[in-house]
Amino acid sequence: MTDWTFHRDQITCFRFVRCGFDAHTGVARLVYAFDDGPELVETVTVPGAPFVLDDARVAAAQRALRLLHLIAGVSYYKAAVPDDIRIDEYAIDADTAALLENLYRHGLGEFAYRNGLDLHDRIRFPALLPSPPGRGAGGEGAAPALGLRPHALVAIGGGKDSLVSIEALRALGVAQTVTWIGGSQLIAACAARTGLPTCNIGRQLAPQLFEFNRQGAWNGHIPVTAVNSAILAFAAVLLGVDQVVFSNERSASYGSLIPGTGEVNHQWSKGWAFESAFGDYLQHHVAADLQYYSLLRPLSELAVARQFGKSDRYDDCFSSCNRNFHILGERPTSRWCGVCPKCLFVFLALAPFVPKLRLVGIVGRNLLDDPALTAGYDALLEYGDHKPFECVGEGRESRAALAALAQRPEWREDALVKRFVRVIQPQLDASELVIEPLLALHDEHRIPAALWERLRDRFAA
Secondary structure, eight states: OTTOOOOGGGOOEEEEEEEEEETTTTEEEEEEEETTOOOEEEEEEOTTOOSOOOHHHHHHHHHHHHHHHHHHTHHHHTTTOOSEEEESSOOEEHHHHHHHHHHHHHHTHHHHHHHTOOOTTTOOOOEEEOOOTTOOGGGSOSOOOOOOEEEEEEEOOSSHHHHHHHHHHHHTTOOEEEEEESOOHHHHHHHHHHTSOEEEEEEEOOTHHHHHHHTTOOOOOOOHHHHHHHHHHHHHHHHTEEEEEEOOOGGGGOOEEETTTEEEOTTGGGSHHHHHHHHHHHHHHTOTTOEEEETTTTSOHHHHHHHHTTOOTTTTTOOOOGGGOOTTOOOOSSSOOSSSHHHHHHHHHHTTTSOHHHHHHHHSSOGGGOGGGHHHHHHHHTSSSOOOSSSOOOHHHHHHHHHHHTTSTTTTTSHHHHHIIIIIGGGSOGGGGOSGGGGSOOSOOOOOHHHHHHHHHHHHO
């Protein structure tokens, strides 16, 4: 419709129009619309998907595709956040509606806070089918086991966390394919360095979304890990493998405490609440033998940093700087910008476990000896500011890491370490600055029991 114009405040309805998959091209099409406006078509391309599936896999792939359609819609819904949500082509049950409402409400928490929106009573998905016990998506019965082969699709993001997971699985002899979404050359370089089989899944957003943004659409952070999880779950069914593995540590469940607002978690879809709900949903509604879990859930950010520090295999290719990754393409003038919250935190988290010369060589300079970064580190410490809206660890982890560095001759003369000792540490309880308790493993995770038995000793060391 060439005469249709996006007017954010005049839109009344967001529609999930239809979704489909072409087995010959490996392309899934996810179609959305506002009111009677033009169709917004997103594509997801899964390389290596077989042309022919048995009936059970076809049905499971359809369930996984619809789930992806519904979750990926968050990228478009947020442009206008209308009250009316409609699903044109198929119906969903109450379980699915509850999962989506929880995801959209919490996953858009930062977006809502930054835009001054209240979404708590606004997001309602139309549940037209019941979800009695033992029933699966669409009411067709509990999800069956598909006989998926033992193999893990391991999501890689180019940072330290996924590399720790990949190396842990390699050490235990777990068959894996290193998998990423989109065209990042930084991630591709890390994936190649693993020497393992790789799978690069394509994702192309509807181009109109960027025009809507120019026309005043609401914009901001979305729960992208949830979208990526749904993409990998769909791919796992198509490829016939039984595990989707992410690398989200337990610190991701901890959000930013905003005075007058409460907790807002930038990483909500990386947290335990989403992982547990999504993993259970897949097994009950998509395929009983499809396992979704984070290998690092029992670990804190500091514990992950300790594991990463044991090897220098990826020092010259990994990057935990989010300024390198943008929806419209990379801007990798350097792998580390050295000023964003992620750079600052990763440098601090690695410092207790990596020799100083090696760490400065990785990032390019000593971030703890630059007074210009004082405000950034204060936010990480939750000193006079809240935790940044970024994928960083808890304030107590940053405080414990700096307290540990203050005891080490090679670090204690650096500007920000000295300031911590002089200004901040005297105000803190010394018992809360001990780093060892933060390295302990927790039992809250979805890692398969047999794998965890073998993995525990590796992560405890």
